[in-house]
Amino acid sequence: MINDVWILATASLVAISCALVGVFLILRRQALMGDAISHSVLLGIVLAFLISESRSLPVMLAGAVIIGLITAWLSDTLHKVGKLQSDASIGIVFTLFFAIGVILISLYAGQVDLDQECVLYGEIAFVPFDTIIWGSSEQGLDIGPRAFWMISVVFVIVLASILVAFNRLQTVAFHPSLALSLGINVVFWHYFLMTLVSLTTVASFDAVGAILVVALLVIPASSxxxxxxxxxxxxxLAVIYAQSAVLIGYALAYALDSAISASIAVTSGVLLGLTILGLQVHKIRLRRQGKATLLEKA
Amino acid sequence: MTQTTRPSPISVNNLNMRYQYKPVLTDVSFEIPEGKTIAIVGPNGAGKSTLLKGIMGLEPLMEGEVKFFGEPLAQKRLATAYVPQREEIDWDFPIKVMDVVLMGRHGQLKLWQRPSKLDHEIAEQALKDLQMWEFKDRQISQLSGGQQQRVFLARALAQQASLYLMDEPFAGVDVATEKAIIELFKNLKAQGKTIVCVHHDLNTVGEYFDWIIFINARLVAAGPVESVLTKENLNKTYGGRLSLLNDLTEQMYRTRLNQAHKHD
Known part of the structure; x- marks a missing residue:
């Protein structure tokens, strides 16, 4: 029972953080960049672990942010200097980084506490078993799952950033040239957003893996x-969609005895489908009404 | 008059711009007078918008220097309001009219600050000046083209700048908006403010503007309408397309003539 609570709490924080960051990615038309960073942070995690031999939260977050920013910068540079299309350059950079990460994991399989399947798909059901012990390892206090604390920290950072910098983020997303003409440092805010994406995806890794995190970044925000x-x-609205997907998806997984994170992703897709359907029906109804009033007038 | 001692709102010196190795603008230099309406005129692809963006620092210069009231742009950012071309704006963005206008105030605010009561009053006045106050709670996607243009003009107005740079404000707007823009120009000029517009309509340029900058990859001419709106300059600017222009030039002489009579 307590495990269910940890799983639901972790999944909710993951989904909400992804949805909040996803809103800005969608508005800036950078959904692909979210995909890219969510994959290349794998390299960041592996490198951070190999260099520091520690799995502590700050090390993991720092590794992910550095590689995430390099991904964003390198994609941009490849596009500008190499004269490649921007989506092609993003595709080149993140797959390369991801592949290097996979190679490093298989090379140092004994040392790295990550297996490839877990990286790709995540397993939120195992989240409660990997806990943080406060104090000494024998007598310390078990304060709950690592994944939960990691995403909690990231959630607070994301929320605080949006609350404080709301106006700047809005102006930069709306019209970068206009923002520039108002003296706003557009490049800084771009990399700031990329930092938030890196933090969010790395903290979501344990729970939902590199592939499904993209669903949570893009789908609730799109709805x-x-x-x-x-x-x-x-x-x-993105937060409501994300939270609904978590609750319905969790119930679905329970009923079908299937993977939790996949069920959450599927649910958010279904909710998006229903939203589109509802809007279409509404549009048709409006058109009919319009025709009816026209006829009445005639 | 202290105007003569004050440095020009914009002085462009030896400006060169390229787009992927292709030269777009070469050796452009001019100075504009304060408190006038100034049109940047030239054929399609002549580099009018590029010039405006280069001046605003939105696109890189290969060479050259732009000064605002004798100072670099960084010092005069907020004194310079920019109205982008309508096609460059994402009209589906989830934002309301009032929030767009308040963006004009954000430059003055610190990161954590929210617009104050005074900021709201300034935005309100700007919307009222453009007869858009009743639309303040509309999402921008639910406006007509002309109304959208007026929202962006209100945003620029709310910035309370002394120099306004506008990219084709008259393009594709309705008559009401056209009138509103002309009214706005009059008010701004009365306050001694300077307006620079990219303009594509030769029929109205002599009527709406005091000054013209003719551009076609190079500077052709710059000066007051009376002295630079000549057949010779039009020929130089529009070159090969002259045959199409003969009617236009004639028409223009007539509008100038009409204007001259009006002033009498």
Whole structure:
């Protein structure tokens, strides 16, 4: 029972953090960049572990942020200097980094506490068993799962960033040239957002893996985009979609005895589908009404 | 008059710009007077928008220097308001009219600060000046083209700048908006502010603007309408497309004539 609570709490924080960051990725048309960073942070984690031989939270987060920023910078440079298409350059960089990460894991399989399957798919059901012990290892206090604390820290960072820098993030997402003309440092905010994406994806790794985190970054934010009339609105809607996907997905996984993270991803996809369907029905109904009033007038 | 002692709102010196090795603008130099409406005119692909973006530091210069009131742009950012081309704006972005206008105030605010009551009042006045106040809670996607243009003009107005750079504000707008923009120009000029617009309509350029900068990859001419709006300059600027222009030039002489009579 207590395990269920940890799993649900972790999944909710993962989904909400991803949704909040995802809103800005969608609005800046950088969904692919989220995909890229979520994969290349694997290299960051492996390198951070091999260099420091520690799995502590700050080390993991730092490794992910550094590699995430390098991914963003290198993709941009390849696009500008190499004159490659921007989506092609992103695809080149992150697959390369991911592949290097995979090679390093298989080379140092004995030392790295990561297996390839877990990296790709994650396993949120195992989250409760990997806990942090506060104090000495024999008499310390078990304060709960590592994954939960990691995503909690990241969630607080993401939320605080959005609350403090809301206006800047809004202006930069809306119109970069306009932001530049107002003296806002657009490049800084770009890399700031990439930092948030790196933090979020690395903290989501244990729970949902590198592939499904993309679903959580993109889908709830996209559903929200379809309905929202303001940015604040869109952020709230994305959070509601994310949380609903977690609750329904968890129940679904329980009922079908299937993978939890996959069920959450599928649920958010279904919710998006329903939203599109609902909007289409609404549009058709409006059109019919419009025709009806026209006929009445005639 | 202290105007003569004050440095020009924009002085461009030996500006060169390229787009992927292709030269777009070569050796452009000019100075504009303060408190006037100034049009940047030239054929398609002449580099009008590029010039505006180069001046605003939105696209890199290969060479050259731009000074704002005798100082580099960094010192005069907030005194310079920019209105981008309508096609360059994501009109589906989830944002309301009022929030767009308040963006004009963000430059003055610190990162953590929210717009104050005064900021809201300034934004309100800007929207009222452009007859857009009743639309303040609309999402920008639910506006007509002309209304969208007015929202961006209100945003620039709320910045309370002394120099306004606009990229084709008259392109594809309705008559009401066109009138609103002309009214806005008058008000801004009365406050001694300077307006620079990329403009594509030769029929109205003599009527709406005091000054013209003719551009076609190079500077062709720059000066007051009375002295530079000549057949010779039009020929030089529009070159090969002259045959199409004969009617236009004639028409323009007529508008100038009409104007001259109006002033009498």
């Amino acid at each position: 929200a985009y379809l309905l929202a009339s303001t940015l604040k609105n869109m952020l709230w």
